[in-house]
Amino acid sequence: MRHLVGAVILMLALAPAAGVAQDKKKYKILYITQSKGFKHGSVDRKKDAPLAPSEISVTDIGKESGLFEVECTQDAAVLTPEKLKELDAVMFYTTGGLPISPENFAAFEEWLKSGKAMIGVHSSTDTFGGFKPYFSLINGTFDGHPWGSGETCTMTVHETSHVVAKPWPAEFQIKDEIYQYKNYDPKSVRVIYSLNMAKCKTKQPYHVPVCWVREFGKGRLFYTNLGHNEGTWQNPQFKEHLLTGIRWALHLEQGPAEPNPELQYVEQIKAFVVVNGGGKDTESLITRAEKGVKADPAWGAKMYEDIDKFRRSDKKKDPEKTKAEQDRILAEVEKK
Secondary structure (H helix, E strand, C coil): HHHHHHHHHHHHHHCCCCCCCCCCCCCCCCEECEEEECCCCCCCCHHCCCCCCHHHHHHHHHHHHEEEEEEEEECCHHHHHHHHHCCEEEEEECCECCCCHHHHHHHHHHHHHCCEEEEEEEEHCEEEEHHHHHHHHCCEEECCEECCCCCCEEECCCCCCHHCCCCCCEEEEECCCEEEEEEEECCCCEEEEEECCHHHHCCCCCCCCEEEEEECCCCEEEEEEECHHHHHHHHHHHHHHHHHHHHHCCCCCCCCCCCCCHHHHHHHHHHHHHHHCCCCCHHHHHHHHHHHHHHHHHHHHHHHHHHHHHHHHHCCCHHHHHHHHHHHHHHHHHHH
């Protein structure tokens, strides 16, 4: 009798739960890891290995979650209108000018707008540098990485309640290479976390977003700049973060995608004050910036642009002019 009871319990444990569908849909993701520029170790199929470290990680995430199957390719030319018909999401970890024709990219845009998903990691923003349809979609182009792969950076999560932020605490540290961008529009995306410039070893006087989301028609885009280091792909929190981003992009999780430019205006001013404030009362200036942007978003947008121009200026060419512009920006904040 005792053996019979044990057998029944085992059968019940292995039996599918009541009401659970046995033919649950598995989503199909095409993961493109072609390098037409710099090749990262995370996408390098070493010694003719069938998969690179990040490809192994994404494949494992799909298997462990039971959510999706991954097709890994290092030939972006497979992204054709015919191929798109069988896909739910396309994921990019790429560099340089990919062999995707303008016609096929236009088909990809229409596919995405219809309600599909795009996931971008790390150097997907170092792809198609001069191709506006791509950089306008992903919302940024690589413009250097002052934060190298050996530096541990501090991130601030701006929206801890957002589903894609769930794996992270309000502030976290991670060793990875972080990009800064050109062709970036703060009015196009909702930033989820950014560099905390006050707590990073390398300090720059401007906002550096690291993860953002957006809607594109009925489709969704999730991007994180993390993923340069091979070790990042073994980080359980990063893998969970990537899974939540994929789930969000597939419309399986809800979370806002409305752009948050005002938050980004404040972060831009805050970084400038932290780095260039000198002996001034930094906390007071940050409070003034927050109040100023809230009362007058147009002022915040102008300050954002002024600081961005300051970032791109040749500061060594005319040090006096540079100092005068720095003081002017700080004075604008002090007025608020």
